[in-house]
Amino acid sequence: MSLRHARRRIRPGLWLTLISWGLLLAGAIAHPFLQAQEPEGNTSEGNGDSARRTDRALVYAADVDALIHPVSAEFIAQTIEKADADSADFVVLTLRTPGGLVDSTREINQSIIEADTPVAVWVGPSGARAASAGFLITIAADIAAMAPGTHIGAAHPVSGTGEAMDETAAEKAASDVAAYARSLASRRGRNISLAEEAVTESRSFTEEEALEADPPLIDLIADDVDDLIAQLEGRDIRRWDGTSVVVQLDGADIQPVEMTWRQRLLSAVAHPQIAVLLFSLGSLGLTIELWNPGSIVPGVVGGLCLLLAFFAFQILPTNYVGLLLIAFGLLLLVAEMFTPTFGILATGGLVSMLMGGLLLFDSELPELQLGWPFLLGTMLALGFITAALAHLGIRAHRMRAVTGRSGMIDSPGRALGPIPAGGSGRVETHGEIWTAVADDPIGDGDAVRVVAVEGMTLRVERAGAKKP
Incomplete structure (x- = not known):
């Protein structure tokens, strides 16, 4: 064969x-x-129509529960751009992450820094963490908040290849990220020494430790997003550019923003x-x-x-x-x-x-x-x-080897159209389509049998016909 x-x-x-x-x-x-829970209330796709403004304050809420990578960076950037385009009053990012890429972290923080809309990062719900890259995103936000029973920190950089870095490379990477953490903490008025220790010593902090530090690493502890918005009411926050904004979110319309199917x-x-x-x-x-x-x-x-x-x-x-x-x-x-x-x-x-x-x-x-x-x-x-x-x-x-013309003789097939007597048509055999001729007429769909191979043409007859 x-x-x-x-x-x-x-x-x-x-x-x-x-x-x-x-x-x-x-x-x-x-x-x-299938494991993801559907958010309560109305939802708004990240690339959908803009939310209709009402007399109430408008808050966009996005949930980031994944590694920090280019996809999550794109999603957060689109959420902030949407909020700016719709003149929203606030953006709330619910963050749960074990860490991620430094480059994507910098992209996210740059989006937060350049945003016209104030951004709050809430590490929650209880039991969640914002480690490594998540820590840097938290301290970069206009408002840093945590739920009870959460922790942040452990931001020491590791190799992107999963392999151990040599001592010199590790020191360079840690020094670079530590300087970045100090810069973010200083600009936001947070505890600079603790921010640096989270990088150089991989320190982690509970919500109480982060809030009670002097100065604190975070701004407040909130049970959920609604509690966060309630605590923000009337607060005077200082933006990255030095301007001050008094938060007015009483009765705010909270619009969830979700990833597109491609991002998911x-x-x-x-x-x-x-x-x-x-x-x-x-x-x-x-x-x-x-x-x-x-x-x-x-x-x-x-x-x-x-x-x-x-x-x-x-x-x-x-x-x-x-x-x-x-x-x-x-x-x-x-x-x-x-x-x-x-x-x-x-x-x-x-x-x-x-x-x-x-x-x-x-x-x-x-x-x-x-x-x-x-x-x-x-x-x-x-x-x-x-x-x-x-x-x-x-x-x-x-299986029995069958090759050449002899392998086609007596092969069963099916006519793919009528074949007139002495004329030609097409048949299918062995999954292949051949040109075929017949001495007697054959109807469309009739079962046929190969009796000879003449070059690239098969000579066939109706299956069941008596051999001469």
Whole structure:
């Protein structure tokens, strides 16, 4: 049997596998959205129509519950731009984050500094934290507030590759971020020494410690956004440019601002588990395309998954040694599919991927770690897929070899239109469309049998016709 025909025979199994991967990927990406709680009251999309002004004060409220990366920076910047365009009275950012990228943090703070609308950052609800990049954003706001039972700080910089920095590089990075923290604290009238210690000594502060410091790190403690707005009423705040504003938010109209679907998707992709799934599925999708050229969909889906995975790896503190181990493991799994070794290559590939997964994100933050349940589940799923494809390959390899013209004789087919006696038409056989001629008339859709191959034309007869 020819390789081309072998691939065609196992195509249904490959497509079933691809559909399973697609369902797995869709469920993984949808998981963060299914967990998110819908905000109460009316909502306003970040790129939707401007909120209608009333006689009441207008407050835009945005929720940032993710790593600080380019997507969250874009969302916050759009929220502030929308507030400025609508002449809103205040922007409230609810912040819960383990940290993120310094460049994105600077972009967010620049948006806050340049905003015409005063911005308050509230770390909440109870149990939340604003660590690392979140700390710098909190002290940069016009109003810094925390909910009871929250904490901020631990802003010591780490390598964006997930690897330990040498002493000189670490000192330079810490010195730069410490100077930035001092600048923000000084301009906002906050405690400069504590802001610096949060960077150089990775100190963290509870809401009471931050408020009771002299001078304080934050402005107030609020139970929720409504409590925050109530406490802001009548307060005289000093803007970044030195001007003063008396807050008047009594009976304010609070308009929630939410991420667009694109921002939600990209923010979900920038998660360690999703990134690993995308990288694995993308690699296997391209493998299917190489196995079965012309399928198109596996190659397109695989390429898209890989692009999204590399987008996530650029954002996350990725250890590229771990990434190379995962890639090497996938390569061994692919080799197992094409040259079955009864599990030897597959076992080596799974072990390599497991080690790579453990090293991929070298961080103390639980949000940036790949847990054992996820790693073992992923390895088992990939092992099952590899075994299934290897089984299909072995079965195709053991089929009777049929090549050349003799392989087409007696092949069943179907007429794709009427074929007049002595005339020509088209038939489909083996998943291919051929030009065919017949001695007797054949109707549209009739079952046919190939009796001869004449160059690039098949001679057929109606199935069931007696042989001469």
